Amino acid sequence: MTGQAPSVRLRGAALRFGGRAVFSDLDLDLPAGRWTCLLGESGIGKTSLLRLIAGLGSADETRGHLSCSDGLPLAGRVAYMGQRDLLLPWTTVLQNVVLGARLRGGRAAARETEGRAAALLRAVGLAGREEDLPGSLSGGMRQRVALARTLFEDCPVVLMDEPFSALDAVTRHRLQALASDLLRGCTVFMVTHDPLEALRLADRIEVLAGLPPQLRPVFEPAGQAPRPLDDPALAQQAGRLMIVLGDGARAA
Template sequence: MSAVSINNLAITFDKQVLFKELNLSVPFGYWVALLGRSGVGKSTLLRAIAGLEKNGIQQGNINTQGKIAWLAQQDSLYPWLSILDNVQLKEYLTHRKTKETKQRAESLLNAVGMTAHLDKACYQLSGGQRQRVALARTLMQDADIILMDEPFSALDAVTKLQLQNLSRQLLADKTVLLITHDPQEAIRLADQIYILQTHLDTKDISFSQPAILSEPIHLQGNAPRDLHQATLWQLQQQLFNQLIGKDENAL
């Protein structure tokens, strides 16, 4: 049994078929990256897995085993709440904050390197610091499956690397489905990579055909990986070629 299982899925958005007969299986405890160009439908698929895109599903089914948490590109911190209350957001909204939940939030903020910033307001935090708080909030939910929608794409190169490493460390025992358009990020973090591609219909260049999922690419070694190995550089180039080569008319 898989943590996430998608069978014969078809999704339509704004009268356009994004996916048709899509199948995907995510093993327990794996990091799986869905790599694709902007507009191919990656985020829509993630929303469907989270149960937030039900109206567009025309056929098929999605099965998940365990509690789901979401880590998005936008940190979505509430500026009128303290950093601690942002991490305890569920407990805050349900009036279930306790001494224990506060201690757990503080421990998680320490784990993501934010202990020195607890007294700051959210607007005083940098983009990387805000995403660290968002990561702590995700960990606070103690979910089994983490859906990550390009959570590092808005960060500078150094901060991105730090947050990638930290996330891989703190979510090592979770099942993670990572949406990204960056081949390097997919190679550094994932156990398996799938490429989500589409190409223009040759009869009507204004209409894109449904996206197709590649066969899985299995990566060896422990993540996060350093990309100094020649084989990983070659794989990165291969992924770029696959992303570009089958969709040249979209450039």
């Protein structure tokens, strides 16, 4: 990871899209070096909030004050992985992973980092596919390339939108553990629809619920991530979290 991970603070966040208020007056704290997961119903604004933090919003109107604990801007220190893999179809899997290095430093910089990119591709189960084009890969494979590209960026702040959603259960379990290990010490904010995934990975869980949507009190799972799925405590915590999610849905 390049640089120490800061905490991130968002105050008074508001977003309008298509003339409709998605949310307003949201406050969010992402603690330094910890993994925060966001849960909530589909369409409630989770992805919009993530994109607002990343500076990628295409909404009609956004506002909010974003700051980092070290006083430096977030721009240039954040890796973003969206729901779509956004791989360039005309270039190889390996070149897609090193795309950021090439954009920043040209072909020479990309070549210097290809060894690390290849190691990440092996780690996500894509050894031997480095020279393939994205069109030859399944949806789950493409998502693994996108994950490798995100990990390759080695940023102190990482934003991810359902990064494991297209994977089979065994691969998802393995890559959750890999991401947890490689992103240790980073400030991570991840959107997910899977309560067990959030409980396995997160230090803190936020729930976006209600009408208008508001962030519900923080839920902090016990134990160190990645937590084993056969841990009896996880089932207890899952039940508590489902009650919070259900209460939020009824409030809407």
